Amino acid sequence: xxxxxxxxxxxxxxxxxxxxxxxxxxxxxxxxxxxxxxxxxxxxxxxxxxxxxxxxxxxxxxxxxxxxxxxxxxxxxxxxxxxxxxxxxxxxxxxxxxxxxxxxxxxxxxxxxxxxxxxxxxxxxxxxxxxxxxxxxxxxxxxxxxxxxxxxxxxxxxxxxxxxxx
Numbered sequence: 001x002x003x004x005x006x007x008x009x010x011x012x013x014x015x016x017x018x019x020x021x022x023x024x025x026x027x028x029x030x031x032x033x034x035x036x037x038x039x040x041x042x043x044x045x046x047x048x049x050x051x052x053x054x055x056x057x058x059x060x061x062x063x064x065x066x067x068x069x070x071x072x073x074x075x076x077x078x079x080x081x082x083x084x085x086x087x088x089x090x091x092x093x094x095x096x097x098x099x100x101x102x103x104x105x106x107x108x109x110x111x112x113x114x115x116x117x118x119x120x121x122x123x124x125x126x127x128x129x130x131x132x133x134x135x136x137x138x139x140x141x142x143x144x145x146x147x148x149x150x151x152x153x154x155x156x157x158x159x160x161x162x163x164x165x166x
Contacts (some may be wrong), residue, residue, distance in 0.1 A: 002166050003031040004096075005063040007103075008049065009073030009081065010038040016152035017068045017100045018049075023161035030166070033063065035071070037076065055082055055097060060089035070101020070121065070151070077106045085109040091145070094120050096165050100149040100158055107146065117141055118148040 004025060008018065022032055054130045066087065067078065075147065077083045087110040087142035090097050099107050104120040107113050108131040111139075117134045119141040121126070128135045140161050147165060149158035 004065045012073030014071030020155035021159035065096035066101035068099040070103040098147040104148040116143040119150045
């Protein structure tokens with residue numbers, strides 16, 4: 001069974017960007033394992049999500065893909081060395097890396113989007129300019145093993161692109 005590691009911000013991640021892909025991926029018989037820097041993550045809808053494994057305990061070889069969920073709380077990860085190392089491990093293993101909303105900024109700062117095309121929520125486009133990423137104004141962009149999406153309105157298309165890739 002395919003197992004996707006879903007990285008959630010400790011708080012204020014975007015509900016639709018988590019729950020829509022989660023539902024679609026699980027319907028396709030893909031296992032979802034959630035991780036964060038803390039044991040519990042609180043969504044903007046006041047729902048508490050149980051974290052399956054702490055980010056510091058994750059090993060890329062245990063998963064087939066990684067998905068970073070956006071929302072205001074995702075700024076926590078943009079410059080986080082632990083998540084950068086994990087993203088680069090997935091990239092070195094040529095595994096699927098996916099990010100939605102502002103989370104593509106974390107991929108950019110981790111260095112995996114250099115000279116690649118990607119999309120991001122409009123409020124964080126400047127990070128792409130700083131890191132040699134070509135911004136594409138589309139809901140979902142696929143470049144090699146990386147899928148990016150620009151926000152909650154792209155959540156369904158994003159999840160379907162992940163399924164098609166896997």
